[in-house]
Amino acid sequence: MIVVTEDPGVRPKTSVRSGSSAEEALDVQTMVVPERGRWAVEIVVIFADGVVRTRIDTFPTEARAHLSAGLIKHAAERDLRGPLNG
DSSP: EEESOTTSSSEEEEEEOOOTTOOOOEEEEEEEEEETTTTEHHHHHEEEEEEEEEEEEESSSSHHHHHHHHHHHHHHHTTTOOOOOO
């Protein structure tokens, strides 16, 4: 559920709907994709009721993008519950 304010200059606030599993991520993946001569890093978080894909940043080289993607994935996996490999 998204709560929208009347003032167009104010960013809308978001809230987690009741019964949602938004706090319980099942998996996280990072992707490096070419985009207009640069390399973009995206994170994909999988929940029981959906998937969230977010662009993190772009980098001038593929090596820097892969380095960033690895660090982001490692940090995000620390927050997952349960064993990562089975």
